[in-house]
Amino acid sequence: MIRRIPGVRGAQAYLHQHREGLAVIDPGYTGSFRAVLRFVEQQAMGPIDWVILTHHHVDHAGTALALCQASGARLAVHAADAPYLQPRRPRDRMTLWGLADRLPSGLARFVVTCAGRAARLLEDGETIAGLTVVHGPGHTPGSIGLHSESESALFLGDILNNERGIRTPPWNVNHSHRLAMQAPQRLRALSYERAYFGHGPAIMTGADQSVRAFLMRRTTAPALTG
Numbered sequence: 623m624i625r626r627i628p629g630v631r632g633a634q635a636y637l638h639q640h641r642e643g644l645a646v647i648d649p650g651y652t653g654s655f656r657a658v659l660r661f662v663e664q665q666a667m668g669p670i671d672w673v674i675l676t677h678h679h680v681d682h683a684g685t686a687l688a689l690c691q692a693s694g695a696r697l698a699v700h701a702a703d704a705p706y707l708q709p710r711r712p713r714d715r716m717t718l719w720g721l722a723d724r725l726p727s728g729l730a731r732f733v734v735t736c737a738g739r740a741a742r743l744l745e746d747g748e749t750i751a752g753l754t755v756v757h758g759p760g761h762t763p764g765s766i767g768l769h770s771e772s773e774s775a776l777f778l779g780d781i782l783n784n785e786r787g788i789r790t791p792p793w794n795v796n797h798s799h800r801l802a803m804q805a806p807q808r809l810r811a812l813s814y815e816r817a818y819f820g821h822g823p824a825i826m827t828g829a830d831q832s833v834r835a836f837l838m839r840r841t842t843a844p845a846l847t848g
Contacts, residue, residue: 624773624818625665629657632681633820636777637662638770640752643671646695647753647768647777648820652684655692662693670695672751674744676779677762678706679716679795682820698750700757701743703764714797716762753777756809760802761791767809774815776829781805784822788836809833 627635632651635658637644644667649658662670670693675683678699690697705712744750744766746757756767758781768777780791796802810833817829825832 623667624770624775624816625661626818626824627658627661629661630654632684633679633780634818636818637665637667638751638753638768638773638777639667640770640772642749643751644668645672645674645751645753646670646689647674648676648682648779649673649685649689651681653688655685655689658685658689659692669693673697674750674753674768675699675703676768676777676781676820677765678703679762679780682779683707697741698744699741700755700764700766701745702757702759703762704741704743706762706764707741716795716797756812758805758808760796760798760800760805762797765802765805769812769814774813775818776809776812776814776816777818778809778820780820781809782819782833782836784817784819784825786822788832806833806837810837 623639625637627637630650631654633648635650636647638647646658649655673686673689673695675686686697689695744755746755748755752772753768753770756769758765758767761780765779765781767779767781782788782790790803790806793799812830814830815827817825817833
């Protein structure tokens with residue numbers, strides 16, 4: 623079962639329920655954990671087992687630590703994004719070139735994702751809570767999609783968005799714009815009826831065909847491997 627979580631600020635947040643566990647995907651901006659907990663309680667879906675991040679950006683992951691602390695859930699993130707959750711983060715645009723580490727903790731949590739606990743480090747191709755990790759670096763080094771074969775669904779994070787039709791994220795929010803333009807090619811071989819985006823409405827029928835049609839219209843580099 624898949625549900626979009628209402629009341630979350632920032633990116634869209636989702637619940638994915640599988641026999642291997644209940645997962646919250648991208649719980650949203652700082653402070654949104656209350657909306658997540660309220661919705662899970664209303665739906666009577668049981669305890670949250672995993673909080674899975676498609677990438678480290680604060681609009682997707684800012685409330686992850688608070689949600690884990692409040693629910694007892696475990697955190698999971700791709701290994702390449704894990705350094706962005708701790709002090710001494712890589713110095714780039716999204717960490718304000720290191721300035722985020724010099725901000726007071728009360729302010730920093732509104733700028734970068736803070737997760738002061740051990741996380742499960744994900745790699746391409748592994749499964750977690752019934753979801754298969756699809757590594758598509760570019761938007762961030764550890765940007766991922768999550769493929770649910772049982773639900774015929776794909777969670778795209780920010781590999782693609784659907785705010786004004788399907789498109790790649792703009793250059794000014796990408797860690798590597800070149801790789802971000804190539805990353806959607808990783809989705810070409812997947813089969814899924816529904817696509818759930820971090821930004822923009824879901825596609826509920828024929829989603830894989832819609833994504834492939836978008837890719838066909840673009841001049842792209844060869845698909846990434848590994």
